[in-house]
Amino acid sequence: MRVAGMNWMQMEARVRADDRCVLPIGSVEQHAYLSLATDMTLAERVALEAAGPLDVPVFPVLPYGLASGFTAFPGTVSLRLSTYLSVVSDILDSLYRTGFRRILIVNGHGGNTPVTAQISEWLNGHEGARVRFHDWWRAPKTWAKVIEIDPAASHASWMENFPWTRLEGVTLPEEAKSRIDFDLLAQGGAADKRALLGDGNYHGLYQRPDVEMEALWAVAVEETRALLTHGWL
Amino acid sequence: MRVAGMNWMQMEARVRADDRCVLPIGSVEQHAYLSLATDMTLAERVALEAAGPLDVPVFPVLPYGLASGFTAFPGTVSLRLSTYLSVVSDILDSLYRTGFRRILIVNGHGGNTPVTAQISEWLNGHEGARVRFHDWWRAPKTWAKVIEIDPAASHASWMENFPWTRLEGVTLPEEAKSRIDFDLLAQGGAADKRALLGDGNYHGLYQRPDVEMEALWAVAVEETRALLTHGWL
């Protein structure tokens, strides 16, 4: 259930009945031939489809995240880590104040993961709160499905190429990108990284059949939903 | 043009040809009977409609803003001012790094206005940059249109009740809300403010005919577009 579809009276009633909510977080950054908004789009969409049948409120996706490694690619927006920690803490404060105690963060971007250290601090100061941080695309079942389809999969490759992230009129390379050297990639600044990355895909084909993508998506939605319904501390 | 509809190569080409872009900023906060996402929805929508015919890229709306006055209303998300300054500066840094030099910020929430002081600082350190900060609903022509329709207009009143911010199945009061005492409202904390505000509307009717709303919207879109095409320093 989109928070955009609720007013505050409805929210007040909802949180009294059920203390779960979802916060999707993404990034606006290079995704090779795909949409610059790939990560925010996928995080919000998987969250909405997962939470929908449960009537759990899904807050608007935080579109911007940690993308300092891609700042040499035009259109990438990167928050400083110190900023990001504050943003996520402030949002969690607001959700807690509203009354939520079980918060699922659906993350669409691997680069955002360091914020988990901030969440750990935040939990120490908020009695009764539980937060699950879910990297939807590399959660166990979803990642197993990715590997089953094609183990050559990565940032900006086929595994992020869904009907809702690909762009009309953009022709994709037909051959798989060979694997980036991750060790080299981490050593230098944004200009070095752009030089190493070329179009931005890390590894693998650029597109696979939609029937495979739909199957992958179904697993991801299911796995995300299960985090709302099972396994809370 | 949505940034979500572009990849980084397209962005690189675009910014070489035209150094204008738009950043909408909103808030998720109580809007009485209307959507909690009213401000982010309106800011992004007016930005997209204004920029669309010009092919100027519109970045994803920053959904969360400064709403400390409404934190006693469930569903309100408020960033601390210190956080918000950092977020907006970081985004501007990213737009500048991409190559944009004329940036229109379309703001959907009066409470965000203090960030203009940060933008003033930011401009001092970014050679050649120009930023226009546009409170779309109280820009001269739009506000004149509001007054022409009904001068009893405010936060969460009819003037924010568009087909895309009202909620299905919610019945609205038929009488106008009498004017809140703004001086009292500013003096105390969030709980005091909630007590003063009741349902959250500041002043005026809750709804007016859609034909009036469409006329108002048309003025707002036109006025916003004109800021992209005219009057840059």
Next chain:
Amino acid sequence: MRVAGMNWMQMEARVRADDRCVLPIGSVEQHAYLSLATDMTLAERVALEAAGPLDVPVFPVLPYGLASGFTAFPGTVSLRLSTYLSVVSDILDSLYRTGFRRILIVNGHGGNTPVTAQISEWLNGHEGARVRFHDWWRAPKTWAKVIEIDPAASHASWMENFPWTRLEGVTLPEEAKSRIDFDLLAQGGAADKRALLGDGNYHGLYQRPDVEMEALWAVAVEETRALLTHGWL
């Protein structure tokens, strides 16, 4: 009553009897031909004259404020917004710790207004506190008096030219300054702003007869005093 005229034992007795105090805040910045300290001088003076008959303590004026727009004018001192938020919060903490619960901030500089967003946050965390933020020169009655005298009035024009802000031996232009384009002014950095502003007056004559200034001042003092005696939440 100046705080400088009290010791801590007197302050302790005073705050037990009356929980009101005043904090004037100003700016040191270009004021065309007038004193660089115009804003701090006027804020402190109006505060002292207003509070004097009531024996309400007036803390020393915070001389420095937000003046990033004027940093290309020599003698201007500007605090970063992030700094200013901390300063004002820390001072409020100290006043609250002393026991004050009704705090009137008398502001002498329009550029300081963004700090109201910080005060709103601060109020959320300080039970029982009330803060009124008073832009003395544009409060309703004072501004009405300005307009009555001469509607062409602005920063560094006649309306700030009092015997206690004008400088000996400085000859003033006799003609009114034509209106600055505020939209252009906001778009660029400090150097752009200096180029647009010339001598720094925004609009209007540089001086008017002292009899008018005294009348204006009397309204301002009266209006400021009324905020101490009436209308607290």
Next chain:
Amino acid sequence: MRVAGMNWMQMEARVRADDRCVLPIGSVEQHAYLSLATDMTLAERVALEAAGPLDVPVFPVLPYGLASGFTAFPGTVSLRLSTYLSVVSDILDSLYRTGFRRILIVNGHGGNTPVTAQISEWLNGHEGARVRFHDWWRAPKTWAKVIEIDPAASHASWMENFPWTRLEGVTLPEEAKSRIDFDLLAQGGAADKRALLGDGNYHGLYQRPDVEMEALWAVAVEETRALLTHGWL
């Protein structure tokens, strides 16, 4: 020369001719029977008298400083250290931007001394700048004069009791305060400190003859002036 007595054009001319200026910094805090504003008053006054004959501009005193040790005494205002570092850096930035390269900080409060570590950092980033930090009351010659008059001297004792810091109608103890245990004082929080400090005087008589005070003041003014005229790097 008070900066309050100058406009920006005069400042621009002055700094071209002479790159020296003075910034007095004080504190508003308990001073036993003396004015809460003792430190700001003395710092600004000694600065003005020292700089006056040299026509060196003296900026308005920064009234508030580091006084966390006295927060249990009503009327004390204390900035957090992190805040204070920012304030002083921002002011130095502004003086440097105006063109000053030799800056004398006249400090009136021992508790402010930690800011010297920030000034050291600031100097590393500002080519050609020189800053002298002057604790006026314990500079070599002034302190020698204090000791000559009466070595039992300290915070809030006779040595700060000048005609411009004592309060009308306040009767002072006639006997000297015995020495506070500084080691104990440093160990605990503000409430512990208040318990140890009693009236707030650290050590010594509360008042001495004005002829002695005038002699002390003359030494202080002279020593401060010499820092403007001699010994710059």
Next chain:
Amino acid sequence: MRVAGMNWMQMEARVRADDRCVLPIGSVEQHAYLSLATDMTLAERVALEAAGPLDVPVFPVLPYGLASGFTAFPGTVSLRLSTYLSVVSDILDSLYRTGFRRILIVNGHGGNTPVTAQISEWLNGHEGARVRFHDWWRAPKTWAKVIEIDPAASHASWMENFPWTRLEGVTLPEEAKSRIDFDLLAQGGAADKRALLGDGNYHGLYQRPDVEMEALWAVAVEETRALLTHGWL
């Protein structure tokens, strides 16, 4: 080569000849029956043994890191993430200023990993710098060796039990700890985590024969040294 064994003249000569250095970073935190300083001890020791034959300077280990998850265990010291980012950036600034351009960070604590996002930002602003962040115990070859010895291995288990981290006179459990539920562990605050963790070992035996430990250590030293000699960007 320990930096403690050098003076600044030797450092100046060294960095002119070779721009590589090592910074070990650790944590002081619960390690079940092992030393609270396990992570700092191992990080510094592996760094010194790896760099020794190459005469590459090893800076003193930064003992304290990110351990918010263990704050309910006495003796754990945890820096806030925002603090830690600043510390690591400041140290990197100092190493860069000295002239180092190839910096190997040898990390002894998984919880410190989020600082890599800060390092990525730091690299964007430091021309020519390369930083490698090395989690020594889970680097490919070392981890393979761990798995070869006993795949039930984790924080505070046998794999951190070296002669230089175990404590005299402490008797260890003989049976393996069963696996902690990592998903539950991440959801709550420090008290919840302590309740889940018991003695603090995550998984596996508490001790294994020293001949195995020595073999593991040899792999780790060798793998760490190779990062200094091979594979720089």
Next chain:
Amino acid sequence: MRVAGMNWMQMEARVRADDRCVLPIGSVEQHAYLSLATDMTLAERVALEAAGPLDVPVFPVLPYGLASGFTAFPGTVSLRLSTYLSVVSDILDSLYRTGFRRILIVNGHGGNTPVTAQISEWLNGHEGARVRFHDWWRAPKTWAKVIEIDPAASHASWMENFPWTRLEGVTLPEEAKSRIDFDLLAQGGAADKRALLGDGNYHGLYQRPDVEMEALWAVAVEETRALLTHGWL
């Protein structure tokens, strides 16, 4: 007792029985011909020898401190003051959380002293805590011993030249360094300071007989130990 020699269970038992602990803090910075780690080495060593017979836990030395004045000397590591305040506060928070209430900070570097202002703030917020900040080398008895041996003593002179800070194979000047002009030293940036300081010794001989050093050390250890056993508030 080294904290490195304890596990968390032992720490839990210890703090229940005795609420005293020691935190040594140092600096890595130029010490002329002596070890770059002189300050951290001496602070930790004097702490360990003082606390040893009392079984009071000594946490690992914080090696890095405030050394902005020496950043032009290679090998110097300097934390920004704002960073350092956070680090020390975070460590104190951790010690307090563990249960310590009487904390002795043994400081090895004069430049770190500004952190005492932060400790004062920290004490205000931590009920029952006592912190003593001990500059071991200039505590009354130790400094008296220094002066007794040779009053020409300072940073990087003989008084820091112990068997555990001098370097093998480094030849020392035989003549005493003449006194640095401290007033000039403070005025400029790091490059100015390096030019004034030459080899980095501030004043005095570079070495004195070990029998004298041992006598000095014995006084320092004794005086440090007495702070643990006597004089707590």
